[in-house]
Amino acid sequence: MDDDAALGSLLRSLRVWDPARTTLPRFDTHAAPERPLDLFVRWFAEAAEAGQQEPHTPSLATSDDDGLPDVRTVMLHGAGERGWTFASHASSAKGAQLAARPYAALGFYWPALGRQVRVRGPVTTAPPEESAADLRAHSTGALASALTGHQSEVLPAPETLARASEAAWERAEREPEAAVPSWTLYVLAADEVEFFQGDARRRHVRLRYRRVPTGAREDSLAATGTVTRTVTGTVTASGWTRELLWP
Numbered sequence: 086m087d088d089d090a091a092l093g094s095l096l097r098s099l100r101v102w103d104p105a106r107t108t109l110p111r112f113d114t115h116a117a118p119e120r121p122l123d124l125f126v127r128w129f130a131e132a133a134e135a136g137q138q139e140p141h142t143p144s145l146a147t148s149d150d151d152g153l154p155d156v157r158t159v160m161l162h163g164a165g166e167r168g169w170t171f172a173s174h175a176s177s178a179k180g181a182q183l184a185a186r187p188y189a190a191l192g193f194y195w196p197a198l199g200r201q202v203r204v205r206g207p208v209t210t211a212p213p214e215e216s217a218a219d220l221r222a223h224s225t226g227a228l229a230s231a232l233t234g235h236q237s238e239v240l241p242a243p244e245t246l247a248r249a250s251e252a253a254w255e256r257a258e259r260e261p262e263a264a265v266p267s268w269t270l271y272v273l274a275a276d277e278v279e280f281f282q283g284d285a286r287r288r289h290v291r292l293r294y295r296r297v298p299t300g301a302r303e304d305s306l307a308a309t310g311t312v313t314r315t316v317t318g319t320v321t322a323s324g325w326t327r328e329l330l331w332p
């Protein structure tokens with residue numbers, strides 16, 4: 086069998102949402118909270134509880150100078166009123182992309198429950214002291230990795246990394262407060278969050294929250310409290326529209 090055929094046959098043998106490993110909860114969108122953050126926190130806890138490995142490692146999508154997409158995995162550092170946070174080197178490829186086009190998307194996939202969450206919005210950087218504190222709160226390995234630096238630069242040879250990493254580990258152990266100026270905590274302030282619940286009959290449920298632009302929100306809330314605005318969907322009192330999407 087050639088490589089293509091072997092891959093094809095392997096792909097056909099794989100299942101999505103194998104009932105032996107996946108439960109597909111019913112998603113009652115009428116009972117969904119007004120704010121996407123609350124639903125995210127709930128779904129995140131449920132993913133961890135269901136045994137989902139590494140539910141905190143979303144894909145982070147950015148775009149480059151030509152507007153072309155780029156994507157990689159990062160660790161989620163938090164989610165709160167300000168937004169979803171993750172950290173990286175400002176000097177990395179993603180750091181340069183975010184500096185030039187401060188807008189990103191995070192994609193979470195939790196197969197244990199057949200769930201996906203997509204978060205999009207503008208990105209800002211936390212103050213340097215907060216980025217430093219965030220790094221200190223993590224492991225020696227995280228500090229060593231940050232101290233190694235040069236992320237996304239071309240590596241001339243594996244030994245170069247081995248030497249830099251060795252020195253970085255020694256320093257991280259000796260100096261747990263060592264500063265890494267390029268290490269930056271990024272905050273993605275969601276203006277759109279979509280929750281996808283898989284369904285065995287393929288009637289997947291998609292609920293999209295979109296932040297209402299301030300003017301439209303004031304107008305609509307002043308009118309009736311809970312009304313539809315120029316965009317479709319229900320405007321919640323907390324300033325988000327909620328709408329279902331075809332799967």
Ligand SMILES: Cc1cc2nc3c(=O)[nH]c(=O)nc-3n(C[C@H](O)[C@H](O)[C@H](O)COP(=O)(O)O)c2cc1C
Pocket residue numbers: 142155156157158159160161171172173174177178179180236237
């Ligand atoms: C599970 C996992 C978690 C990761 N977490 C981070 C992270 O939090 N920050 C980071 O800069 N890179 C992280 N990486 C590495 C990135 O995926 C990527 O390789 C690196 O940041 C360089 O990306 P860039 O060249 O697009 O800037 C992680 C990789 C994996 C597989």
